[in-house]
Amino acid sequence: MTQEKWGQLRSKLLKAIGRNNFTTWIEPLEFQELQDGVAVFSVPTNFMGNYVSQNFADLILYELNTSGESVQRLAFRVAANSPARPVAAPVAEPALAAVSETVAPVQPEASYPSDTASDALESLQAAPLDARFTFESFVVGKPNELAHAAARRVSEGGPVTFNPLVLYGGVGLGKTHLMHAIAWELKTKRPELNVLYLSAEQFMYRFVQALRERRMMDFKHLFRSVDVLMVDDVQFIAGKDSTQEEFFHTFNALVDQNKQIIISADRAPGEIKDLEDRVKSRLQCGLVVDLHPTDYELRLGILQNKVQQYSSTYPDLTIADGVLEFLAHRISTNVRVLEGALTRLFAFASLVGREIDMELTQDCLADVLRASERKITVEEIQRKVSDYYNIRLSDIIGPKRLRSYARPRQVAMYLCKQLTSRSLPEIGRRFGGRDHTTVMHGVKRIEELKLTDGQIAEDVEMLRRSLEA
């Protein structure tokens, strides 16, 4: 048989088994020789050879024989220097790892599945993408601009420049949102790519299921045939040893093939307890960016954005000035909580048919506001200020009168007056037992300087923001 003949046969196979199966299983086969009734193909991996042999062999044999060739058997060899390295089998399957060349027997009764690979991939997509989580609906601010930029970059689907991309940050800061946004973007820009998004929990679930049903080969192949793999909340697999192991192998196999991996976690990889060191170091190999807690501006931006979205659902509702600012100020850094509050507010206002004003807000959200009421303490202010000016905490509180200590001390006193409900004497006591007149003087001084000294004004503003974030 000639290469040309094989080429013609391939188009028949394409018709018979569908585009997805064809691309996944037949396209990578290279016809090598036909000898003594055995047609030999080279394949990128053992797994692939086995799979094709079990699922498509009789069809291929049929096509070969009806086209005039006399073939009794198919054989598959793993190409020595194929671009995709042979599947790295974990310890669970030593037999496979030991075999470098497989001549897989044909099983005549095996029937080929309709579209197994893509079906299975589809069923893996157990967590459907949330239609609301797009780049358009993602509000960018200082705390998330780096994560957003990195997400944008990988969503272009260009050459893989950093692998993996690790997004980490606290609860409700937009990790899942960004991952879905990447997936949506890739779906439109690069529809030919196999993009798989799932949570680490689902990864584990699939893994355990595959073990139980003795379908590890399918599992491995599926995960190794994706182009972009996204695993959300990877901290979940910490302490789950065999899942970590499998994750590690999947990870390596994909990185070897230069496939993009995107991971999220609730903290920096190095700080995830019970995550194997080798997994940690793999994660740290790529680009690790964190989503910082939201600040006031970002919260306000998100609220304004949400209000715009709501305006189509609730065209009659109006919102009084200052309400959004109040919410951005008072509700915690978790965007989910912020959104929940706004949703409740709109629902409530539309029920009672009133404008959303301060009073309604206070009534409707009393519990949320109480829960997220965060009291800034004098100690916190002292610590922040000493960090900011790079001096010791003891120097802020202590007796030294040097200008380089006195000014930060006054800034700290000013902030205590502004941001806490402490009285001047109370503040004085916490600054090394100073008199309340000293505190008053300090506060006045900063008030004056804010008007004349741009640097001081900026320092105070920065500190206030970071304390209120």
Ligand code: ADP
């Ligand atoms: P995480 O996965 O980090 O816990 P999510 O991505 O689930 O957080 O975000 C929680 C909610 O907050 C979602 O509804 C999401 O749309 C919203 N959200 C978070 N950050 C932003 C943002 N920057 N702009 C718009 N919505 C956001």
Ligand code: MG
């Ligand atoms: Mg999440």
